[in-house]
Amino acid sequence: MSDEIEKKVTTIGLTQANHDILSKFKEDKIFHEMMDGYRFAIAYSINRDIAPSEISEKVITTFNVGSLDPKNEIYNAILALNPNIKMPVYKYAELLAESGMTELAMMYKQNSRLDIAKIVADSS
Amino acid sequence: MKFLKLSLDNFMPFYGDYHEINFPTDPHQNILLIHGSNTYGKTSILRSIKWVLYGRAFDKYNRQLAYLDLLNYTAANNGDYEFEVIIEFEANNHHFKITRNVSIKDTIQIPQNDSDFIEKTYFQKDGDVLKGTEIVHEMNLIAPEAVSRFFLFDGELLQEYEDLLEEGSKAGMKIKESIEQILGVPSLINGKDDTSYLSKIYRNKQKSELNATGDIALHIESRTGLEKAIETHLAEIERLLAQSSETKEKKEAIEREILDLEEKSKVAEQIQITKSTISTLAGEIKGLKDKRLTAAALAWKSLLRPKLLIAQKESFNSVGNFIKEYERMGALKKELGLLESIHFEHENCDICNTEVLIKDESSYQNRINALKNEIDSVEIDTSDFSKMNNQFDSINSLLQLDEDRSLKDIDSELSNKTVLLSKEESDYDGLKEQIGDGLSASEIIVKSQKVGSYSKSLLDIEGDVKKEREKIISNEKQIEILNKMIESNPDSGDSPTTKYVSLFGDLHNLFNDSISNLRDELKNEVEAKASEAFLKLIHRDNYSALKINSNYGLHIVDKNDHIVTMKSSGAEQIVALSLIDALSKTGRPSGPVVMDTPFGRLDPEHRVRILEYLPTSASQLILFVHKGETDNEILKKISGQIGKEYNLKLQDDKENSLIENIN
Secondary structure, eight states, rough: HHHHHHHHHEEEEEHHHHHHHHHHHHHHHHHSHHHHHHHHHHHHOOOOOOOOOOSSSSSEEEEEEHHHTTTTTHHHHHHHHOTOOOOOHHHHHHHHHHHHOOOOOOOHHHHHHSSSHHHHTTTT | OEEEEEEESBBBBBBBOEEEOOOOOTSSSEEEEEEOOSSSHHHHHHHHHHHHSSSSOOOOOOOBOOHHHHHHHHHHHOOOOEEEEEEEETTTEEEEEEEEEEOOOOOOOOSSGGGEEEEEEEETTTTTEEOOOHHHHHHHHHHHHHHHHHEEHHHHHHHHHHHSSTTHHHHHHHHHHHHHHHEEEEEEEHHHHHHHHHHHHHHHHHHHSSSOOHHHHHHHHHHHHHHHHHHHHHHHHHHHHHHHHHHHHHHHHHHHHHHHHHHHHHHHHHHHHHHHHHHHHHHHHHHHHHHHHHHTHHHHHHHHHHHHHHHHHHHHHHHHHHHHHHHHHHHHHHHHHHTTOOOOEEEEEETTOOOEEETHHHHHHHHHHHHHHHHHHOOOHHHHHHHHHHHHHHHHHHHOOOOOOOHHHHHHHHHHHHHHHHHHHHHHHHHHHHHHTTTOOOHHHHHHHHHHHHHHHHHHHHHHHHHHHHHHHHHHHHHHHHHHHHHSGGGTTOOOHHHHHHHHHHHHHHHHHHHHHHHHHHHHHHHHHHHHHHHHOOOOOTTEEEOTTSOEEEEEEEEESOOOOOOHHHHHHHHHHHHHHHHHHHHSSSOOOEEEOTTOOOOHHHHHHHHHHHHSSSEEOOOOOOTTOOOOOHHHHHHGGEEEEEEEEEEETTTSSSEEOOO
16 A cells, blocks of 8 residues: 555544444543544454444544554554555554444443453453 | 240331240250341340330430330331330249330320320239239349349440449449449338337327426427427438439439530541541542543553464564575575586596496486476565565564553452442441531530539538438437436336337337448348359459459459459459349349340450359350350350350341341
């Protein structure tokens, strides 16, 4: 993937429903910033091998990738784990975030809480 | 006396009518143990026994409890205002059953005070119902109420007995009054009063019978004057005693208020401590929440780690494989070069001059061809290596990320602290409720000053009463002299009335002396019995006896007949128990002893001794114990003597208690 194409992806986000859930996570003090929850959703998808699918609904632009990933850690991780990726890395990150958030939202609705300590403990 | 069965219905924390205790009747297994945590109803059972036997129960300040205090709270809430206690016991070869029942009057909807209730008591002796004075008479024969505090007592009472050793202490005075009641020999006092009355009647008769002239007339006139003076002194004593009683009541009321205020003051202190704990916990929780949010911000890195570790391993293998292939290629090329550098020199045969073929040359050629083919078949792109290497480095550096694995620990600590905070907050609310409108420290000071002033008044009254009594004694002595003078005067003759005057005067003196002699004898008896119990209970060889003091308190005496001044609190408790044991046996025949949490400050050695001694001294030993008082080792030692065992539990609603038979 050329740097030029990569550079075109400067903002990424979530669909309205998942955006609202992420906003609720912040309200419930599960995460201090919505960005923390967004990164968590990306990593959750990767950890659970959730295959990202195309987003059919409109994505609300939420985060600037420079703020989301200032040290390119997410970028490098995705690339390291998917060296043959065929789309811009941050576009892929957005798909991962959307899928991850959908699952986290389901968990949150079922239990009325999100136990991220348990999710982390179960991750290895 | 032996208790047989106690049944409770809606009495204090025992909701419903199914609460029963069967007492052990085997003399060799005469211990009844009732286990229960604080507030589970141990003291309520003790109160139920006192109440059913004597119709009165008291709180810890010795204030009589009202019916509404005795009625179960849940029952009252459900509109059931009836409660009942039944006790069955045997004494003096008779079977007794007392049923005390309290219910609401028909005209009352919701009771407000005792006058809204009716109390009914059924006292049965061998099945026959007794009434009124018969009941009092029977109870006085079996176990007079004044003695009950020595066989139905709670651990807190021990402190009062220890106070007896302190001359003139407040609690000591109260106990002294109770002991005086037992040792006060009412029949002798009645005899003294009766003879005094008869003496007076015959003196009046003598006055009218004798045609008094001369000296006799003068003596009789003087005696009449003295009699009037005695009446005045008696009236004054009566007035002073009424004043004293009124002052005592006022003083006690204020003392109770002070106790309440002191308790409030303790609660206020506790509120401050709880408030500070709440504030500390709230701060800690806030800190933990912040820490948690920081950890949550890095949690995504922990989620990536397992996948990165797998990728690291795969990447490492790829780089390794590439290097192996690269090395193999190098080796092939090296071999090819070596083979190609070999030069075969052909020679002709010396005989026929034909070219001689060099052995293995063709096989060398074959090898070279094979190597070339192999080398041609392998494609090594060094840029791949560079990519692989970069990926490996990238994964390694991602694995160095500053992740935070402490989330779970923080959550667990947060959860613990939140539970603690909630408990403290609930305690805080409870304490605030207890303290009500708050209190002022100056209030305690003002009330204490009032108590001081009442105490002074009481001492003054006591002094005045003493003076009046001395005057009466002096007057009586003068009357006695006058009587003798009248009797010895030939003009009084052999009048039977004069003889009666003399006889009742002598009898009155006899009763007076007997009262003080009997008191001394009983004190000696208490001292001897208490010493006997003490020596069996105490675990020290250098003590020889107990010595009774003017307050009926007891001092320990050592082998050299010296009073021991330095005592441990445990030793004082043993002294108190010895006194109780002696008093319970002095005022009545042997009976049961009921003790509520009596072992507070005793070491295990003394607990065992007491538990071994008391069942031999009492007909039954009923012990209410909480976990901290007796460990299993101690209970094992007396397990052979335990006839019955119960456990007090909370009911499901957590407000009421249950009596569970466990043995």
